Amino acid sequence: MTTNTASSVKGPTARRKDPACGTCRKKCRKCDRKRPICDRCRTKGLRCEGYPPRFQFCEITAPRRQSSVVLRRNSVAVSTCSLPLSTISGESPSGSSAEPEALAAASKTDLASPQASRPPSRARPESNILSIPSSPLPAHSELSAQLSPAYVNSDSSLVGPADLHEETTNQQLIDHFDRILSEHLTIHVQGTANPFREHVLPLAYQHQGILHALLGLSACHMHLSGRHESQRLVTISLRYRVSALHSLGSLLSKEEVSGLTISEEEYVLGMVLLSVLHDVCETGVSSHGAHLTGVSFLCKRLACPTGSATRSKASIFFISALAWLDMLRGFSGAEKLAYSDDVRKCVRDHGSLSLHTLVGCPPIIFYRIGQVLEAGKSALAGDLSLEYFQMQLDEAEKFFRSWDPDQAVYPTGHREWRCLAEAYRHACLLRILRFPDAFVVSCEDTRVKKSASAILDACADMPRDHRFYKRLLFPLFLAGVDTSSSHQLHYASWCIGEIKHSTGFQHPAMTELLNKVWEERRANAHSSSNVPWMEFTCSKLLRSQHAYLFF
Template identity: 30%
Template sequence: MRSTDAACLTCRQKSRRCDRARPMCKRCISRGLQCGGYPDKFRFCGIATRGKWRNQNVPVDQVATSPTTQVQNASNDTSPAPSTRDEYPTSPDNSTPSDEQEIKRVLASAETGMLITHYDRVICPHQIALRVESKNPYRVYVLSLAYEQIGLLHAVLALSACHFGHLNSNKHFHEAVAVDYRLKAIAELGVAIRKVSSGDFNDSDRDGVFATIQILLLHDICESGVSLHGAHISGAMSICSQLKLDQRLTVSDERTVFFLGNLAWLDIIRSFSAPERLCFPQKLREKLLSLCDLRFESVNGCPRELVLVIGNVLEHTKAHSTGRISTEVFQNVLKGSIQKFYLWDSSRCFFPDANSLWLSVAEAFRHTCILSTRRLLDDTESAFTPHIQESVNQILDSISNIPASSPLIELLVLPLFIAGADCLSQHSRHYIMLRYAEIKARSEMGIYAPQDILEKVWQARAQQSNHDRNNVPWRPFRGLSQVDLENGRNNMLEQFFVFQQEEPDKSNDIRIASMTARKRFAGNDSTHLSILAVLYYHTLGNLDANLKEQLVGDTITLNKSQNSAWNCL
C-alpha cells in the first residue's frame, strides 16, 4: 500500500523516490545532500472551487520548518533530555535488536531531530574546507553510520548539544543534555570496542568506533580548542594493531581510511605538546596517507608529505625520551628533517581544488613543522635567533594572504599557535589574536586553550629584563589553567572510559549515579565537577551509598569555587 506521508523537500524537488525516514531522508544522507525536511501534513490556504474540498479551505503542503524554528522550539521544550533513539530505518546486520529499539526511541524525540539538523547544517560545513558541500564526508559517513551505531548517535548528539548550547547561551543543552549524551557515548564506545576486539563485528561496527572517537575529540575541541586527553586515540590504535590494518587496508576501505587518517593527524597535534603520547606508528601513517584522497588536506590543512616527515620527527623524539635511541641519532634525524622541510616544494603539491590560497596554507604548515622541529631539537634556543624569527614571519605572512571569509582560515589554528609561541612584537601578537577571533566567529568553535597558553607565554616574556634573551618555552604552561578547570568534567569522562573497560560491571552504576546527581543538583553549576568527582571516587573506592551521599553534601557545602572542585579530582 502506498505511503500517505509526504516526501522530503529535497526528493520532491529532484522528483525522485523518498524513503520518508525521520528526521531526515536516508536517501539524501547517503548521497551527501542536505535533506530539506518534511512539511506538515496540511496547511489550509484559500477556498477550493471543486473536488472534495469544494467551498472549504484547501489543505496544501506547508514549507518544512526551518532549522532556526526547530532550534527555537526545542530550546523552549522543558522535557528532559531523551535517554534513547528514533524511527530511522536501520540495518539488522549492523546493530542488535536492542540497539535498533534504542535508536528508534532516541530519534523519535523532537529535540533529537533538532540536534541532528544542527549537526548537519551548522557543524558539518565547518569540519572540512569544501567548495561542493554535497560531498561532505561528515554528512555522508557520520550521519549514515549514526543511524546504525548507537554510540556514534549519542556522540553526535553530545557534540551538537554542546555546540548549540555555547552558540545560544543555553546551559540546559551545554551542561545537561551534552553531558548526558557524552556519558552514554563513552559507555557505548567501550561496548563497541569489546565487540570489535572479540572478532564479532562488521565494517560498520569497526568504522562506528573510529567515527565515535573522532566525534568525541571534536567535542573537546568545540569546548576548548584542543583535546587534552588521549584515551580515545589509544583505543583506536589498539584496534588497528589487533586487526593489523596497516597490512589489510586497501583503497576500497574509503570510509575507514578517512576516519583513521584524521585520527592520525589529531594524534600528531596532541604529540606536539608531549611527543611521548604519540600512538600511531609511522608504518600505519604511511599506509593511511597512501590511501587517503585529498579530503585529508581539506579536513586537516597540512599536506600529507609534511605529515609523514613531522610524524617521523615525533616518533624519534618519543624514542629518544624513553632512551631507545641515542642523542646523536635523535639530533641527526631532526636536523635532516629540517632540511627536508626547507627543500619541500609546495608548488608541486596536489591540493583539494584550484584555489590558489592552498599554497599559503601549505607554506604556513611547512614553517610550522620547521619551527616545531627546531623546538624539539632545542627548546632553550633564544626566540631572537634569526632562523626562529624567519619561520615566525613566514607563517604570519602566509596566513595574511587568507581572508576571514575563506573557509581555509579555520585550518590555521595550529600554525598561529606555533608562530605565537615565538612571536616577539606586540603588533604581531595582536594580529594573531585578531585572526583567532575571526576563526572563532566563523567556525563558532572554542579555541580558548591555545589563546590561554599564548597569553601566559607572552606575560612571562614581558617579565624578562631587556637584556634577557633566554627562551620561554610554551610546553610548561600546559598545566592547570582556567581551560583545564572548565574541562574537568572531560577529564573525569576519560578516566571513566578507561575504568569502564577494566570493570564493565561497575561502569553502569557510576553512569546512573552521575545522571541522578546532575538531575538532582541541576542549576547549581558550581557543584557540577565536585559531584562527578565524588561519584567517580565512590565507584573506585567501593564506598557505601550512605557515605557517598554524605560526601556529596559535604562537597557542596565546601565548594566555593571551581578550584575546590578540581582538587576533588
C-alpha cells in the same frame, strides 16, 4: 460440566492481564503481549523469549478418567508453549528479514553489552531509543525522518525522555551538524565533498552510538557558539555523550571477546572521532588523550597492508582524522604520540584527499613531521642516541626548507591550498627548532623570526571570510607563542579571534597557553633562553598530562 467460580461473586471484578514476554520481564518494561512475538522485541531486534503457559482454574465435575484427559491436554499445551517461538511460528526470533539494518546493528550492540545477559538490579521505567530510519541518508540536509526526543537506550543507566526545549529537537541538532558544524570541521569548496556529511551522517542512521555522539557534539557547539544559550543544551549534550560512551564501551568489550565486524569497526572509529571533537569544542583539551590512545590498535590493524581488504572510504577518513589529532598532541609533547609509522604511511598513501579536505596539510608534510616526533619520542625514552637524533633533525630541517609548495598536488585549483601548505611547512620548522632542548633556541633567532613571519604573511594573503582561513588556527598559534614581537602577537591573536568567531569553537586552552607564555616572557624579558609553550602542556612538573588539540 464445569462452573465458573467467578460467576458466584457479586459485583464487577478486575480481569488479570496476560503476562509479559520473558524478554520484557527481564528488562522491566511494558510489553504489548502480541503473540507469538511481541512487537517491542521485534522492533528492537531482540530475541523474544515467549510467554509462560496459561493456567485456567476450574471445578472438575467430570469423571476421573475425563480429568486425566484434560490434564494430558494441558500438559501438551504447556510443552508446546515452552518450545522456541521459531519452532512454533516458523519466524526468526529476531524478526522478519525486512527489518532495517540499523536494528540488526543495534541488536548486536545489545548482545555485546555485558549488561544484556543479566537482569537489571532495579526496576526501571520504559525508555524508548531514538528511532533510526532504514533508508539511506539524503545527500543534503533535508532529513525526512523526525527522530524521537528520547535519548537513552533501555540498557543504559540513564532513564527517561530527554528534557528538550520545545525548539531544540533532535532533528534540529542533526540539521545543525549537517548545515553548520560539518562545514566548520572541514574545507568544503567546489570540487570537494564534505567527509562528515559523506561518512559520519550515514553511520548515524545505522548505529545509535554514532547518533548520540553526533547529537552531543552538535548540542555542545550550539551552546558554546552562542546560537542557543539555554543551559538545557549542556545537560542534553552531557547525556548524549554518556550514552555514546556506553555504546563505545560495549563494542570495545565485544572486540576483546569475539572481534568486530567491518561495520562495527567504523562505528568505533566514528564514535571516537566525534568524542575527541567534543573535547576540542568544549576546551581544546582531551583528558589524558584516552580516546585517541584507546583505538590506536584498531587504526594500526586497518593500516597494515593485510588489512587493506577491510578498509573503506569511511575508515580511511577516520584513520586520517585520528592520526592528525594524534600528531597535534605530539606537537605539545613527543612522548604523547601513540600512532605508529604504519598508520601515518597509510594516510600518506591512501588518505591524501581526506587529509587535504580535513585540515589542508599536504600528506608528505604530515608524514615527515610525524617521523620527527617519533624520533623525539624515542630519544626521550632513551631508545635513540642524541647524535643520531640530531642527524634526523638536520635532515628534516633541510627537507622542509627546500620543499616547494608549488610542486605539490592539491584537490582543486584554489590558490589557498598553497597558502595553507606554506603555513604548515613553517609550523613544522618551528617545532623542529625546539628539539632536542626547547630552551636553547631563543625567539630572537633569525630562523624562528623568519618562520613566524612567513605564517603571518600566509594568513594576510588569505581572505578572512574564506573557507580555508579557519585551518590557519594551529600555525597561527605556533607563530604567536614563538614570536618576540608584540605587534606580531597582537596580529596573531586578532586572527585567532576571527577564527573563533566564525567557527564557534572558543579554544579556551589555546588562549590560556598564549597568555601564560607571554606572561612568563615578560617576567624574564632579559633572559636569553626561550620560554617553550610545551612546558605548560607536557612537563614533569605537571600533575596531569593531557592532550592539547588545536583543531
